[in-house]
Amino acid sequence: MAEEKVERFYDWFLRVLEEGEFIDQRYPVKGFIVHRPNAAIIEKHVYDMIEGELEKEGHKRSMFPSVVLKSFFEKEAEHAEGFAPEVFWLEPIKGESEERLALRPTSETIMYYMYALWVRSYRDLPMKLYQSCQIWRLDTKATKALLRDREFYWIEAHDVFRTPGEAEEQVLTDERIMQKTVWERLGIPFVFLKRPEWDKFPGGEATYAFETLAPDGRALQFGTTHNLGQKFSKSFEIQYLDEDGEKKMPYQTCFGPGVSRILACLIAVHGDDKGAVLPFEVAPVQVVVVPVLFKDNMKEKVMEKARELHKTLSKDYRVVLDDSDKTPGNKYYHWELRGVPIRIEVGPRDVEAGKVTLVPRDTGEKKQVPEENVLDAVKEEAAAMLERMKEKAKKDFESRVAEASSMEELGKKLDEVRGFVKVPFCDVESFDGLACADEIGERFKAFVRGVPAHNPEKPPEGARCIVCGKPAKHIVWVSRSY
């Protein structure tokens, strides 16, 4: 495990993001950052990936207005209370008497106003729409690049169903989408937690969160999915005429994969002291070709070979030929910081042997491959590298989930494993447990993140809440968090 990223995570993270030209924080408005090509291109690939899965599951792309009426917020009381302090308001428009408008902090109220107009009959259901957009939240805490910005990028999918069973099923589908993308293709291991009652989405019935771990031990939530039940269909009067001729209220879910947050996870989970380590599929530059010029008499031959390789590889991959006049060492530093998955070195000896040297970013282990096999060799190495990255990340994640059976042990384990600690806990299904959760928060700056959505562990016979000593209904996952 790399030292710098563990010991001083956020400093390391910010150095990689800024020196690696992923983002720039110098735009002088708090919480509004610039996503430079190295970030925006990865985010585009993440968007494509998740949108593709959403579409396979029957969702259609839409674009809804970015402003919301004050009265819309107020239709769902809990929702209004949860979001009202966190929005940017627009100044009233001179000469127009429209009501107060805010920038969307999320789009439930915008979309469900329209859903009430569109949903008429059971034939219109399920209705599944998504939009890929930015949202704005007026977080008054210190902002942190990609982790807590005031403007950030996500997808939001909003679904409407006839039955509560279909809504529950959708929650599992959302999880499967994240498995197939964030885990399988990006190699980010995660836990899918059902949040405690007091930590639900304002206006929802149940909230589930996708979380991985930052190197410093804090949980990184990169998405949520909410079972809204009929709460919003009541407040927004969404109704449909069922087959039996009766008017009914549908059940709803919403799913919000955080694209900027997924980028943060990619850097945080896979990076090392040299910088980012990117999965091949989403890397803005997948292969860098570096000519290594020692002998002057071979210079032209080496350059020619490098140009040839660049051309060959560009057919299938995003490739850069670094023919700048920097030293090879400086070039390696430059591209390693940016996480380029595969480096191909061509030196005089390679040219003579008809080979090239291939260096995967994760291990840095050089291997020679015959020049004519280079396309296949890159493909194979890319696949092998993803498997290695997944294995490493999973092992690390699993090693950072511990158990504790007392407050003291919880505190010790949180520092020791830098991750999740599972403890017996009185109650997360009602507000009864909130006081205990608050005490954990006060003592350790840690939070009860919830219980796994699937097969949650049962507390052993007679187990008691580590805070209040009452009988434990759950084994909850506790961690610090961003």
Added chain:
Amino acid sequence: MAEEKVERFYDWFLRVLEEGEFIDQRYPVKGFIVHRPNAAIIEKHVYDMIEGELEKEGHKRSMFPSVVLKSFFEKEAEHAEGFAPEVFWLEPIKGESEERLALRPTSETIMYYMYALWVRSYRDLPMKLYQSCQIWRLDTKATKALLRDREFYWIEAHDVFRTPGEAEEQVLTDERIMQKTVWERLGIPFVFLKRPEWDKFPGGEATYAFETLAPDGRALQFGTTHNLGQKFSKSFEIQYLDEDGEKKMPYQTCFGPGVSRILACLIAVHGDDKGAVLPFEVAPVQVVVVPVLFKDNMKEKVMEKARELHKTLSKDYRVVLDDSDKTPGNKYYHWELRGVPIRIEVGPRDVEAGKVTLVPRDTGEKKQVPEENVLDAVKEEAAAMLERMKEKAKKDFESRVAEASSMEELGKKLDEVRGFVKVPFCDVESFDGLACADEIGERFKAFVRGVPAHNPEKPPEGARCIVCGKPAKHIVWVSRSY
């Protein structure tokens, strides 16, 4: 030429957009419309298309903040004057003393603040970035769906060069990008006009516009490209150290293809009284399979064949099987309105003959094709249909460009050809011609749109401005407009 779309264009346009479920205007905030899947999916394809060309020309994707500081506007005086009345301001944030913020009406000032930080050496040039985003303009005129919204979707590409020649070259590249996409792949004919001096982008040196014609004779601008010269590099202090060791100011261009506007053009240019006619490449549904069930005894066989066709076609295309219980006539109406390029009918006779009936949206001419050739037949018909659409649109466009040599004739021709009328005009290269342009505006509600960027016609010897009678320097294009 279709009657309804010519005679009552905007009514027809809105009917197609709303009944065809492209957009919904019922969201109760003026100028903020909902882009439903039928619009959002087309817009996504248009984004992909133009982004692809921009990337081939060396542009990289980025995402910049959506808010702009008041002081940034004010750095470029003309720019500030041009945009200040047209922006949405945010309310001040309680407890923070930041300066007034607006939603971006365009991103020059946001991006160039960053460019000043990034551009250091001649090695950093050219710098070519684009972002795909929405912008907000507080237009106080009546809003019109997709034509004049307060929130709309576009791409903006912002380039920085060492020499004025490269900037001029980029203007031509931008035009080529539009030729390769909007004309060649979407079949929208256009003219590329250099705007008069008084109609330039606020803060630019020269403005060029891409314009096609709406059926009612008004010009539809769907993009602009601006040669900014050194105006913004001066006001934002963008400087680079050149090879000769001297600090120099670069030359800039910006290019803004209007994605929502291109969607409007697609509907307006290709549509007919039955609704939209969409180019195959961007259609959300490319093929609809309609089983035609007359004989009861054949019903199951026809349905089976329809399902089989749906499966076969889905391998390569976006296909819907309409197995609803509507009549075939109602189904045709439904899908024609939405512009689905190819309908495939399967009836009992088709099943018996081993054939299917293929109906392209533009001509409606039925043709039978052997079932086993259906994939190829669709591909060929799609290509042939695009060619027909292009030819028809081009012929229509060309027939609507006329000439006039007096004010009286100009008025007559504007009504007669419903398009552009070319007239001798005193001067568009300085404000000297503004009074004449205003007079044309007052008399005919028409505007001097500019002169073609390439090979502009020279006025004949002794030609005089049709307004003031002074010697004519130019042949200008005049039209009404959206």
